[in-house]
Amino acid sequence: MKKINTDVLIVGAGPVGLFTVFELGQLGMKCCVVDSLQEIGGQCTALYPDKPIYDIPAFSSITANQLIKNIKKQIDPFDPVILTNQKVETLEKYDGIFEVTTSNKNLIRSKCIIIAAGNGAFGPNKPPLQNIESYENKTVFYHIKDKSIFKKKKVAIAGGGDSAVDWAIELSDECEKIYFIHRRTKLRAAPSNVEMLYDLEKKRKIEMIIPYQLDLINGSNGIIENIVVKDLENNQKKLNVDFFLPFFGLSTNLGPIKDWEIELEKNIVKVDQETCETTLKGIFAIGDVCTYPGKLKLILTGFSEAAIASHNCFKRINPEKVLHFEYSTTKGINKI
Numbered sequence: 001m002k003k004i005n006t007d008v009l010i011v012g013a014g015p016v017g018l019f020t021v022f023e024l025g026q027l028g029m030k031c032c033v034v035d036s037l038q039e040i041g042g043q044c045t046a047l048y049p050d051k052p053i054y055d056i057p058a059f060s061s062i063t064a065n066q067l068i069k070n071i072k073k074q075i076d077p078f079d080p081v082i083l084t085n086q087k088v089e090t091l092e093k094y095d096g097i098f099e100v101t102t103s104n105k106n107l108i109r110s111k112c113i114i115i116a117a118g119n120g121a122f123g124p125n126k127p128p129l130q131n132i133e134s135y136e137n138k139t140v141f142y143h144i145k146d147k148s149i150f151k152k153k154k155v156a157i158a159g160g161g162d163s164a165v166d167w168a169i170e171l172s173d174e175c176e177k178i179y180f181i182h183r184r185t186k187l188r189a190a191p192s193n194v195e196m197l198y199d200l201e202k203k204r205k206i207e208m209i210i211p212y213q214l215d216l217i218n219g220s221n222g223i224i225e226n227i228v229v230k231d232l233e234n235n236q237k238k239l240n241v242d243f244f245l246p247f248f249g250l251s252t253n254l255g256p257i258k259d260w261e262i263e264l265e266k267n268i269v270k271v272d273q274e275t276c277e278t279t280l281k282g283i284f285a286i287g288d289v290c291t292y293p294g295k296l297k298l299i300l301t302g303f304s305e306a307a308i309a310s311h312n313c314f315k316r317i318n319p320e321k322v323l324h325f326e327y328s329t330t331k332g333i334n335k336i
């Protein structure tokens with residue numbers, strides 16, 4: 001377990017949570033950012049990395065990926081602690097300090113919290129296979145960090161969208177065998193890639209298991225022996241594989257934050273628009289996760305809320321200090 005002491009914990013590394021690091025840093029506050037995803041960037045990275053965004057001020061067009069890269073560069077001077085691949089879970093308060101645990105058993109102690117959790121923690125949609133958890137991150141992966149582990153191995157890939165098709169193509173050179181499983185005959189991926197997939201089938205690099213549904217996963221101690229699939233007439237087929245890669249997209253869940261006893265309105269956190277503070281003093285909410293009369297769910301609105309919440313964190317953390325409002329042009333970058 002890692003123990004981290006910081007001024008402000010930011011929940012969520014979407015565009016809004018990330019930009020908050022800049023605003024806090026300019027006011028001299030340290031922060032720790034936590035995200036359930038492997039990569040920073042929230043919806044921008046997870047849902048539409050290559051799409052151009054047209055309403056970010058001063059960029060007539062910028063891809064979502066590039067926007068996140070730019071924000072990352074802008075916040076690097078403040079050296080934030082960024083913890084990915086873990087959800088925030090429990091919240092306690094001792095002597096005026098919040099203590100939050102994460103799913104990786106890290107403990108973050110902070111004076112304020114800014115929730116920038118969007119629609120909730122992103123996580124993979126999992127196939128309904130009994131016991132699949134016992135294979136996860138050993139022989140079952142929902143995202144790929146190191147493709148070299150699949151070299152000369154037998155791999156089953158399931159799903160009908162871009163991720164499943166792209167990875168089947170990408171790994172076809174490395175693996176001994178790829179089974180591509182989908183419950184329908186039609187795939188939803190980019191047509192040119194679907195064509196490439198069927199070409200690879202003709203070259204016997206990929207075996208299409210279509211239309212088949214997943215039925216069972218067999219093995220022990222996290223090691224898969226085989227995956228059992230069945231067709232529409234319930235005829236079973238056993239696939240002997242070393243790895244299983246299900247790509248069924250991402251879903252979101254506000255999860256444990258709902259138990260933090262903060263007032264919600266239709267699953268979104270209610271805040272005072274003047275401060276972005278929630279009904280729990282010292283906890284703020286900004287970006288898509290917050291609501292107030294007239295709220296617009298836009299990145300630029302979230303950036304403004306980041307500045308408002310940061311100024312109010314400063315006042316809470318430094319009640320004895322007077323906050324002199326200064327432009328960045330006057331102040332420069334306030335490296336901590």
Ligand SMILES: Cc1cc2nc3c(=O)[nH]c(=O)nc-3n(C[C@H](O)[C@H](O)[C@H](O)COP(=O)(O)OP(=O)(O)OC[C@H]3O[C@@H](n4cnc5c(N)ncnc54)[C@H](O)[C@@H]3O)c2cc1C
Nearest residue numbers: 012014016036042043087088117118120121122287288299
């Ligand atoms: C296809 C599409 C196109 C869009 N186009 C535009 C556009 O042109 N212009 C525009 O302004 N907006 C656009 N949006 C909306 C924009 O992406 C959102 O407004 C923006 O991403 C909100 O940013 P955020 O940082 O508040 O939340 P998010 O981007 O949703 O990030 C929240 C992060 O918090 C993490 N998180 C949540 N709960 C937890 C937890 N308990 N523990 C750890 N991490 C957690 C999530 O995993 C996520 O990474 C678009 C959205 C989509 C889907």
